[in-house]
Amino acid sequence: MSQSPHLHRNDGASAPKPLSRIKRPISVLVAEDLAFHQILVRRVLERLGYQVAIASDGLDVVRQWQASPETYDVILMDIQLPRMDGLEATRQIRLLEGPTRRPIPIVAYSTQSLLTDKYLCLSAGMNDYVSKPSKPHILNQALERAVAARM
DSSP states (O other): OOOOOOSSOOOOSSOOOOOTTOOSOOEEEEEOOOHHHHHHHHHHHHHTTOEEEEESSHHHHHHHHHHOGGGOSEEEEOSSOSSSOHHHHHHHHHHHHTTTSOOOOEEEEESOOOHHHHHHHHHHTOSEEEESSOOHHHHHHHHHHHHHHHO
């Protein structure tokens, strides 16, 4: 059975070095509806040194980000979410950012691993794509790439 491809792939054994320009923990807003996955991704990210906030549906992630956009450095967005899916939540955030606000990086994190799904995510305004499940260092690399590109 073949491994699902990533848009950005690095299967190296060593984890990337932390971003040296950021003097505080990176804050990640995670959009995930399943309680088990919320716990799992929180543990993985906290072990990697991230601060984590959880939104349980697409509408919640838009509201949390809109209430405090400077709180978050990156959004990790599931695609299949209740009330508003991750694609629509991303479109809403991009509209709310407007021309004057620096765009927040959004990384898709989904079990949908077809190439067309990845392009749908990028077309909706996401910056990167990581498939579930993912090794912690691959997830870390995607988040660090996203945050570094914003700086």
